Amino acid sequence: REGLHAMAAGPQGRLCCVWLDLRNRKTGIMAATSSNGGETWSKNVLVYKSPDGSVCECCHPSVAFDGRGAIYVQWRNSLAGSRDMYMATSSDGGKSFGKANKLGSGTWPLKACPMDGGGIACLGENFVTIWRRDKSVYLLAKADGEERRLGSGEQPWIALAKEGPFSIWLAKRDGAAFVLSPASTSPIKVADHAADPVIAAGPEGKGPVVAAWESDHGDLSTIQCRILSN
Numbered sequence: 001r002e003g004l005h006a007m008a009a010g011p012q013g014r015l016c017c018v019w020l021d022l023r024n025r026k027t028g029i030m031a032a033t034s035s036n037g038g039e040t041w042s043k044n045v046l047v048y049k050s051p052d053g054s055v056c057e058c059c060h061p062s063v064a065f066d067g068r069g070a071i072y073v074q075w076r077n078s079l080a081g082s083r084d085m086y087m088a089t090s091s092d093g094g095k096s097f098g099k100a101n102k103l104g105s106g107t108w109p110l111k112a113c114p115m116d117g118g119g120i121a122c123l124g125e126n127f128v129t130i131w132r133r134d135k136s137v138y139l140l141a142k143a144d145g146e147e148r149r150l151g152s153g154e155q156p157w158i159a160l161a162k163e164g165p166f167s168i169w170l171a172k173r174d175g176a177a178f179v180l181s182p183a184s185t186s187p188i189k190v191a192d193h194a195a196d197p198v199i200a201a202g203p204e205g206k207g208p209v210v211a212a213w214e215s216d217h218g219d220l221s222t223i224q225c226r227i228l229s230n
Contacts, residue, residue, distance in 0.1 A: 010065025027054035033094035060117035067124040083110040085131045104147040121160035130158040159201040168197045
């Protein structure tokens with residue numbers, strides 16, 4: 001009902017779209033793939049159905065391909081009274097997805113939706129994920145599998161370049177935006193007032209890393225952009 005979805009491009013022009021699906025009156029995670037640039041799509045495939053009924057109803061999912069063509073899907077679950085992040089992987093091009101695994105070592109008991117889905121990025125066979133739990137932002141890399149607290153905040157997003165992960169998040173909605181680059185040990189403020197930040201790297205980690213966000217100045221709303229790395 002809110003159009004919460006994500007799309008990613010992979011090797012050989014493959015595409016994968018994932019979304020919060022309501023066809024069974026409960027919110028699940030569904031996916032479809034294309035092998036011809038979006039001209040035709042596969043049948044819808046169930047990625048995950050919560051045994052408690054619905055996943056988190058208003059947090060967007062995320063999806064990414066690694067260099068081998070494996071597909072990683074991330075979402076916020078609603079399970080046993082907690083709203084934690086989960087991931088499932090497909091190794092057959094999106095025809096099926098494996099067991100869902102919880103991300104991170106902590107849990108977030110919450111009887112509401114935080115409307116904050118996090119992000120995932122891949123480069124080669126590596127992936128990094130970023131998400132909010134309670135009032136903090138965490139990053140987890142496949143290389144070590146350990147969560148790392150980046151700071152206080154919400155609405156995080158991530159990109160993976162050859163030099164490492166670039167992250168952006170907000171101190172609070174419509175508050176300051178912060179960026180953490182691989183060359184920095186602490187985040188830097190890039191905007192005083194921002195909303196819905198995103199960050200992207202070039203294909204295969206090449207080219208610039210760019211962050212963008214919404215910014216309000218009185219009655220004027222604009223999209224701001226900053227190149228973080230060439």
